[in-house]
Amino acid sequence: MTLHGHVPPEPDLVQLLTPEGVRVDHPDFPLEITDDEIKSLYRDLALVRRFDGEATALQRQGELGLWASCLGQEAAQVGAGRALRSQDMAFPTYREHGVAWCRDVDPVTLLGMFRGVSLGGWNPNENNFNLYTIVLGAQTLHAVGYAMGVARDGAVGTGEPERDTAVLTFFGDGASSQGDVNEAFIWAAAANLPVVFYCQNNQWAISEPVERQSRVPLFQRASGFGFPGIRIDGNDVLACLAVSRVALDEARSGQGPTLIEAFTYRMGAHTTSDDPTRYRLSEELETWKHRDPIERVRAYLIREAGVAQEFFDGIEAESEELAIRIRQACRALEDPSPLSVFDQVYVEITDELAEQRSDYADYLASFEGAGR
Amino acid sequence: MTLHGHVPPEPDLVQLLTPEGVRVDHPDFPLEITDDEIKSLYRDLALVRRFDGEATALQRQGELGLWASCLGQEAAQVGAGRALRSQDMAFPTYREHGVAWCRDVDPVTLLGMFRGVSLGGWNPNENNFNLYTIVLGAQTLHAVGYAMGVARDGAVGTGEPERDTAVLTFFGDGASSQGDVNEAFIWAAAANLPVVFYCQNNQWAISEPVERQSRVPLFQRASGFGFPGIRIDGNDVLACLAVSRVALDEARSGQGPTLIEAFTYRMGAHTTSDDPTRYRLSEELETWKHRDPIERVRAYLIREAGVAQEFFDGIEAESEELAIRIRQACRALEDPSPLSVFDQVYVEITDELAEQRSDYADYLASFEGAGR
């Protein structure tokens, strides 16, 4: 035998709505969903895209320091986000604005972080949506720890729908190479924790194509650690919703972790600081535009569900309002006071920090009236 | 479908010599080996065990600060060690005394490290055997980097037996949970590097049974990263040799990495500081004694190869000589001089360190004659 003879089969890509907007059935993942529910998903997708686009615009106008757009990944995020129950906990990276939306985190709060008025500033336990984590992969271990707590709290496998809790953690194709992500897999598998690992494979880690990280599909990693992995069409909100639901259900019922690889595409730059023309061909983007996550839902709603134009006009108007609101609110965000940097370093300020604070206050006061 | 329905099959354990000393064929791993070669392997195993036992004794006598015995793992180490070609490079943990033996590293050099006269002190490039690495898993990344160098040097896939080079790196079942080991897998797979990952699953990481690290066999990890993994009877020196040879050959010829899980048992304590009675049952050890890696070779040589007692007596005598030599040489190892700590921190000593050195020399000199 040669050790290297085996060729793994090409992976299935779970899809429930084609790029053309045609509903298809998947034998393993039936999804019962009404057209009203699909309309609601459409609304999420459209508003997230609008909010995200507005943020990019605000950055261009100098209102934000940076923006990491989720353009193209709305379905992957909304599908997962809407599969969560309120007691579930989500651990995002820095790009899950669509999930934040589903968790009712005010977009303006997110903007505050990219504007630089805070380093995050929301309470993870308020909406069960953790702070954005910029260090790649670190949050996957936080999710594991949180899930250990869930298990210890007896909130797994009770059968009570309001009680059983799952943890959903996000990471990118690039981040999958970080040690932390792999340690998270190991811990989750060894203790059979209620965590769903949700990898948005958007094909790129800044300028590096996913082939730099792996020569086999990423979902396959899971099987090596002893839990299921599955690849889904990350531009198909229905597939994302359906598979996330199953995985979260299985987590809540005590069956342990799952890895979902949402196969999608970063349609924009990595962040507003990035220039993707340096490293990728525009044809690639063109191909993916045909798989746009929102267009297919729109096509479905028009063609198969007979939804009238008024609905879309309504969403359009709502988007416009949202954009105006966040633009204004973003501009109104106040800069933190210089002395605020000393607050919340510790639960109670230490003597030495209090001294630094007061020295600095005196120093600042010395300029008052001095026409600085 | 449920995501968690799939039950993986029980793994095969490649075995070519049963615990009773009977040669068995494996369809995929034929091994052509003469009885003389098996006698030579027996000699390795016996001498390594003797040397290791002597080191344990030296520790008890206060000559070493610590010893990490490889008792029970001799076959896993000698099989792998003897599969190496001279140009191949090995990256050990702290327990691969059997591999060191095969690489002609003087056992006394190893003892020096455990005695505390040095932190290692040998030249990795002299015998193509890296320094022992105590930080779990760190060396697997060093192996990857070395293999990148091998590939860049064009020493892969040329078909020249003296030139094509493989890298063999060791780690334990416990270390498999470290981020570094997983990053090493990722790098090796992504760049198709000539590295063989050799996991000695000795069932324990100090007091933690391997189940704390994984709920599926460790060899399975490899498939998730896209390269072959295989489990072998780590107490069968022939299986270890045969499979290591294939894996190293495939690495040298450019087919990329392999993970070998040598299923074995740590028959002694973790180190001389450890007390395994606190955490494991003596029955377990009894079971494994029946699978002793040396006994089976001896049984084979006597029963199937008709080797006479003189051979064993000869090895016994050689062992005794070895033990005497290393005991004496160990006792004769000189303590480093106090001032030596400043040497070899940098290739050329820095001014500030030279100053510390000279101040300290003056300080030490101040005691001379002062009857300290």
Next chain:
Amino acid sequence: MASTLTMAAALNAALRERLEADDKVLIMGMDVGKLGGVFRITDGLQKDFGEDRVIDAPLGESGIIGSAVGLAIRGYRPVCEIQFDGFVYPAFDQIVSQVAKIHNRSLGQVRMPITIRIPYGGGIGAVEHHSESPEAYFAHTAGLKVVTCSNPADAFSMLRQSIASDDPVVFFEPKRRYWGKGEVDVTGLLADAPQLHRARVVRSGADATLVAYGPMVATALQAAKAATEDGRDLEVIDLRSLSPIDTGTVVSSVQKTGRLVVVHEASVTLGMGAEIAARVQERAFYSLEAPVLRVGGFDTPYPASRVEEEWLPDVDRILDAVDRTFSF
């Protein structure tokens, strides 16, 4: 009620007391369960509190600290054991970028009541990575608190206080003092213990001040005793808290004695002694009759054990520095 305990037993008692007092307290680390840790500090705890409160972790330090962060977000109070000083670095990222910063990142809305116990320091004849003193890395990191004990009574009260602290605390345990004995009031109330972040004058003296912490306090006290033979009366301060530093106690002492020697095992450059020297020369400039001197490990990797006694500060090297401060 005072009993005589080793430091190891005192730490064990503190953990036990916290596990009993607060069911959100969890212990996690390598070999902390059946084995009771390689130093037996968690001995018997898993048996009494169960495998889900005293958790044998998979072998990744980043995993231990990273999951502690998640547990803290869920409302738990994890106590993590790092097996030896030299093995904390794989967790450095989680400690520095997450544990230390999340409370701040959330504008105070999430707390990180995590205790990271690290047996540290040398002098035990160990192999590489088992004798290091990495405290300065953590004391330089805003958002962390860093403390270390020098005796069983402090071990008991300071570990309890650290676990009860709502801020993350890196708790350094001087491993070579684990088996030293002392009186410990195991029934003392948490509230009655001396403040966690206050230094303590452990010997008062008039002529010069020695500042030490952890394993070096005993050595400093021996040096002070020996110095009496030279007619010198040394004050010895046990710093106890490395972040924040109780600068006031040190400065007051120097204002009295005029001379200061700081002692630690860690390499001198950018060790705690650097910070103390910098603060003291600033705040007691006119009181200093000699520069602040530092006695520490040399600026080399921790050496092979057969030469560690020479590398580590000892009574003679401390006295030599004291002599030098008197020659100014």
Next chain:
Amino acid sequence: MASTLTMAAALNAALRERLEADDKVLIMGMDVGKLGGVFRITDGLQKDFGEDRVIDAPLGESGIIGSAVGLAIRGYRPVCEIQFDGFVYPAFDQIVSQVAKIHNRSLGQVRMPITIRIPYGGGIGAVEHHSESPEAYFAHTAGLKVVTCSNPADAFSMLRQSIASDDPVVFFEPKRRYWGKGEVDVTGLLADAPQLHRARVVRSGADATLVAYGPMVATALQAAKAATEDGRDLEVIDLRSLSPIDTGTVVSSVQKTGRLVVVHEASVTLGMGAEIAARVQERAFYSLEAPVLRVGGFDTPYPASRVEEEWLPDVDRILDAVDRTFSF
């Protein structure tokens, strides 16, 4: 032949020169290939030297440094890019326990000629982890050398020297100065460059000394200029090497001026200023007319960018400290 280059271009030129001079030199990091790095420091190098010399690495910092170690054992000379200061910590273990110690562990038989380039410091309006100054962690680590440049000419020569060094060098690049221009002799011989570990007096003055490095040198020079309006003549030293430290140059200056202010962006506690203060008060005790003062980041996490200008040392805060040294 001198040309006017930005610091970014000077660094790029240094990398190019080294890649040409020595085929054992490799560049590795995230996005260093086609993109040329997020700061374009490696712009064009992959195109000219190939994908196996300018390597886009998988996204793990530990992997980058760990594999550099293996490459070094094989005889290579890797130059690793860490994308931003705050992302070096996942590699901390490999840096501190392997890169820094292997030469020593082998008794000098293996060398670790690894250069770790880290864009560092703040003032660029970035999000968290993109503005930190972690230099003290590395300067406290024996076995590493740590340097930082403040201008294009030094960027060019110091990076070449670092890559040519047989010891590991952590090379800190002041990212907010990347686009500042200066004269660079790109044809200069490596051997003619000023010694890598020597500080430089960049402005001589009589009344007080400012020590700065990296991004703060320009700020210190501005402060010195402003101080002339108050009739004060400040000497400014660019430290350049953070490990080893050229203590002699600083001490000589203080012997002349009697006053010293150390400036850096990193948090004050256990920052480089602590070490310099400790050394100077020891070696220039009788020359000091005032305590050594430190101006640095506060002991808090690097703040949100809208308040970073207040947090970072600036001309006013430096002048305030200078004033204070004159009030002693």
